[in-house]
Amino acid sequence: MYCANIKVKDAQQGKQPSYLSYFSPHPSSYGTVVVPTGPIPTHPMAVKNEIFIVICVIVGTIVIIGGNAELQRFDHPAKADGSLSILVVGDWGRKGKYNQSQVASQMGITGEKMDLDFIISTGDNFYPSGLTGEHDTAFEESFTKIYTAPSLQRLWYSVLGNHDYRGDALAQLSPILKQRDGKWFCLKSYILSTDIAEFFFIDTTPFQDKYFTDPGDKVYDWRGVLPREKYLTTILRDLESALGESHAKWKIVVGHHTIRSGGIHGDTQELVKRLLPILKASNVDMYINGHDHCLEHISSGDSPLQFFTSGGGSKAWRGNYSWSSNEKDQMKFYYDGQGFMTMRITQNEVGIDFYDIVGNILHKWSASKSLFSII
Ligand SMILES: *[C@@H]1O[C@H](CO)[C@@H](O)[C@H](O)[C@H]1NC(C)=O
Numbered sequence: 001m002y003c004a005n006i007k008v009k010d011a012q013q014g015k016q017p018s019y020l021s022y023f024s025p026h027p028s029s030y031g032t033v034v035v036p037t038g039p040i041p042t043h044p045m046a047v048k049n050e051i052f053i054v055i056c057v058i059v060g061t062i063v064i065i066g067g068n069a070e071l072q073r074f075d076h077p078a079k080a081d082g083s084l085s086i087l088v089v090g091d092w093g094r095k096g097k098y099n100q101s102q103v104a105s106q107m108g109i110t111g112e113k114m115d116l117d118f119i120i121s122t123g124d125n126f127y128p129s130g131l132t133g134e135h136d137t138a139f140e141e142s143f144t145k146i147y148t149a150p151s152l153q154r155l156w157y158s159v160l161g162n163h164d165y166r167g168d169a170l171a172q173l174s175p176i177l178k179q180r181d182g183k184w185f186c187l188k189s190y191i192l193s194t195d196i197a198e199f200f201f202i203d204t205t206p207f208q209d210k211y212f213t214d215p216g217d218k219v220y221d222w223r224g225v226l227p228r229e230k231y232l233t234t235i236l237r238d239l240e241s242a243l244g245e246s247h248a249k250w251k252i253v254v255g256h257h258t259i260r261s262g263g264i265h266g267d268t269q270e271l272v273k274r275l276l277p278i279l280k281a282s283n284v285d286m287y288i289n290g291h292d293h294c295l296e297h298i299s300s301g302d303s304p305l306q307f308f309t310s311g312g313g314s315k316a317w318r319g320n321y322s323w324s325s326n327e328k329d330q331m332k333f334y335y336d337g338q339g340f341m342t343m344r345i346t347q348n349e350v351g352i353d354f355y356d357i358v359g360n361i362l363h364k365w366s367a368s369k370s371l372f373s374i375i
């Protein structure tokens, strides 16, 4: 089943295949392998068959290893002074409309002052239905031509949202997009290690039951996700073990969907049930999401966990808000309009600011940990 996603480069008749590039929807198998190939058989069909067998062996091995493998890990070192500056935006790709361009230009100004290391996108990258394929020009119209400020030409570590799954979900993960705009980085679930913090990016869309049980007229691209339960348990198991092994001072989990929220979508019950207990047991510091088109901060009442929503990248002002004062978790801040969130992280401190589209800081939060604490 994974063989369907393989692209063979330079394998035309009569030309020595210099390398085989594979691309699989499985979260643990992504990259480029260099495969030394033998003498070219004379019959073109034989070339094809041989390549196909080699690929299947390689991919088969990867899939088998992938069965027990950890989430794929990437490194992004902190600045020389040991700090990190990050901007977080979500729910944005609307070809500049609904204030997307205004948010982008304020991101550029704030990003310049902060000397950003990278940007996090919490998903729903392209509206209304993701990308149609690797060559969809919405990629330029909603991304490259919108986030033009020099300060934003950093890597954008992204996850997929539910709207992205309504298009060609694999297109956003394709290396071809990276060729079209080098700052783009998107996978389903992965770990980003910096020296001081570890970010665990989680593919949350497949957790929500209603996309499967009651999709209405929406069609979701579940390639690489089915069988669903195996996919979900693998993510949770890999996340739990990666969190357990992490020595990072700050542990931050990023997903598209809310866990707790006072916005129109409210809590995502499936994540409250299955993801939240892992985050609490593993001393995760923050869960960052989009999905509700607002800016929001909720403090857990029975753990150090903080919930941050940064989903104000374009269309907002939904007008629906509900949160009971009897909740054990505390609503610290809710803004129904557009904007974004910034983070500054050092060994001992993390500082969060929420910005609106004209650069006002609407809410601030910070926390510190002593130099020697291990959690
Ligand atoms: C754009 O932002 C301004 C300022 O916050 C707001 O008044 C206006 O309603 C927004 N427009 C849209 C379409 O959201």
Ligand SMILES: *[C@@H]1O[C@H](CO)[C@@H](O)[C@H](O)[C@H]1NC(C)=O
Pocket (backbone or CB within 6 Å): 264, 319, 320
């Ligand atoms: C959102 O607000 C509108 C207008 O007040 C209301 O009709 C609708 O039922 C609300 N939706 C939810 C899910 O709360």
